[in-house]
Amino acid sequence: MKYILATLTCLSCITSLFAQEYSISGVVKSESDNSTFPGASVVLLSPKDSTTVKGTVTDLDGKFKISDIQKGEYILQANFVGFHAYKQQIAITKDTNLGDILLVENTKVLDAVQISAPAVAAMQKGDTSEFSAKAYKTAPDASSQELIEKLPGIATEDGKLQANGEDIQVILVDGKPFFGGDVKTALQNLPADVVASVQIFDKKSDKAALSGFDDGNQQKTINIITKPSRRVGQFGKSNAGVGTNGTYRAGASVNFFNNDRRVTVTGLSNNINTTRYTADPTNIGDGLDQNGLIKTNNIGINFGDDIGDKLEVNASYQFSHQNREENQQKLRDYTITSDSGQIYDENSYYNRTAWEHRFRGKIEYKHDEQTTFLMRPVISLKHQNRINNFDGKTTSNGAPINETENTAIGNFQDYDYNNSLFFSKKFDKQGRTLTTHLHTGWHTNEDFSGRQAENIYYAEEDSVDLLNQETTRDRSALSWRVQTSYTEPVGKHGMMELEYQIGDKINDSNKLTYELATEEQKVLDTALSNTFQSQYMQQQIEVGYQFNKNKLRLQVEGEYQMTDMRNDQVFPEKFHQSRVFISLLPSARVDYQFNDNQRVQFNYNTWTQEPSIGQLQSVIDNSNPLHIQTGNPDLDQSFHHWARTRFWSNDMETGKSMYASVSTSFATNLIRSATMIATEKTEVADGVEIDNGTRFTRPINVDGYYKIHSYFSYGEPVELLQSNFRVNGGYTFMQNPGVVNEQISNTISSNYRLGFSINSNISERLDFNLSTRSNFRRVENSLRPSIDNRFFYQTTRFKYRWVFxxxxxxxxxxxxxxxxxxxxxxxxxxxxxxxxxxxxxxxDDKAEISINVYDLFAQNNNVSRQFSELYVEDRESTVLERYFMLTFTYNIRHFSAGTTEEDFKDI
Known part of the structure; x- marks a missing residue:
């Protein structure tokens, strides 16, 4: 018997020995200056057939760790776009730290244990697409936005930069925040010629990044990785110009880089509708606001530095002073239960002067490899003076119903503070973490307006109503939320998460409206005044499980949510209301990678949305006497469902790329408008009557909203034209419910989109982009089926640059x-x-003198169509007219000693 036991013990030890797993770690750096590479790909290959055994991507400090490796012989390969691949034969017999892995920028003879590989132009790393800037030719003075717009899947839609149909929300530079969430400012302040590569990915939330458990909150992100030899120096651009019709512009953007310490200063002053600094003043839509005539003065500062090995600080500050003057004409076709409808025609004048200070920060302290503190404060201060005059008229079959002449002046101050504080602890057991998040917020708003109006109501006996009033509205909000999550590994490839969250939002609003009987006598109008408080306390318990093995990633979560909503009105009458909502919120995510080039992902999510205090407060708003509005304290929270399937296919060898997505969403208890259009004098609230043709709107909860959205893009290089071709398009169907005169009004819209573009990749001296985008939209309404609104938009654009x-x-x-x-x-x-x-x-052609013309054919206009569950609206606004301008531009380029401009161009 003892021999049998000894044999079994021996076999057990041998089995344990062979089953033992190890890890390998290291840091990927540049051989030239020892700077680290965030986002570099590191994989273990089988020496027999070079198949991938395991892999990972380096973190923001260039570090990597691959775990659960069986004992044996492997080839380790490290890749980074624009650098030669690194390969090393290794034997895994224990946990191994390789130290620094150095990548080289040009051909060198490597050690005998290293194998030379060709330079990589582009690659796919899991859900991250990375492109070499060297593969896309731009002018020497181009901005990084011009470079990024050449990449597959990138397009500018309605002035917003998008990747695969999704708005870019975050810009990082070498993994660090750059100008907060201001995408356009960030891209215009960084020249294309300092960019080594561009990464595009879905950035996880801070909580998910710290805990390792994905919470589904993602932001489409671009990470710009600078050339390692360009991380010490000063570079940027400045320009100044004077033109006809009194036009002028002056601006500058200067970057001071010293490895980890980076400072960017930008400033702008102009009266040509440019609201942010732009590297190329001829570009249409790049920082140009089409609505009205705008004078802008602003300054911005971005700072980032690593203080020691543990503390990272990033901050941005922006100040803006802006004056906007605008004339606008709008025409609304209202939905009512007859084919005659109502037409509302309005002409307005608007003048606004605004000041704004905005600060964003990020402070991250890593006490050790396992303990991290993170803080993200956001502060904004706003002040505004405004004048708003308008004439409005309602007709039916050409016959007048009512009209108004309205003049208003006002000002407001708005102050906001928000801060997120994270603590994360990673325990010795891999996958076991504790993460706590505290969010605090404070908001206050003080608003004053004075209004005079003359209102005429046409009936058998016409009536005239004169309005002379002053209104003050004070709003404040205080919120806090505490979230704690604990994760625990389950087996080799699984992880469980248990999370608890509690938070509270308290909103106060005090509106007082006075009728001015004389210049000195004010009478409080209690029908238009109200003091109100809403409180929204919420608790959540969540359990989740995620599985990650080889090509499959799976995650499911279930959340129990209890919400206590309380409404208290103090004036003019006291009342209290309290309700409790119980919700079960499931979510799921599945991600499967077929191979290095193809991947599919499915997401399902649910959430609730509480009504705002403006929607809850039942006080009359008569700023437009022909359209009276109020709130509804009986509103419930809405419940939302959303699902999306996405597919990627990127062939980095041929340059072909394809992306397709389909998403659907629907909601119950959605907050929408209920409108009554009076046919006779009607009392809508105590002491408030409306005349024939006047609209009275209040929010209600309705069902019936759903939306289907699809998008696709395909791109490939065209060698004959030395260009990149891209086609994209999609279809969106939406049903938007509302109520008109107590009848359900479903607005159903179908939108078809198709676009093509060709981006040149010929040389730095010749660059062009040709694009066209078409939209066909059809809008129907269930109350007026005879009305079929079909409209077509098409925008075609040709950008050309030639240095000769x-x-x-x-x-x-x-x-x-x-x-x-x-x-x-x-x-x-x-x-x-x-x-x-x-x-x-x-x-080095650092300076340029140029003659510029804006709108040479004098055909600029700003026409748009909007629709809701209540109406279809066409509007036209004042635009900037043709001008000529003489402009001087100077490019700042001063890099660290020992590197010439020619060396810089060759990188």
């Missing part, structure tokens, strides 16, 4: 806009052409 001869440069930006199907007088076709001709001079 001895530093001569010609730029053109032509935009053709076609709108059809709008109301009479709103359909239009226009050509907007911006051009510049200039001469570069000084050493």
């Amino acid at each position: 001869g001895d530093g001569f440069v010609y730029r053109a930006d032509l935009k053709h806009q076609l709108n059809t199907g709008l109301a009479e007088g709103y359909d239009n076709t226009s050509f907007l052409l911006n051009m510049s001709a200039g001469k570069k001079f000084l050493k």
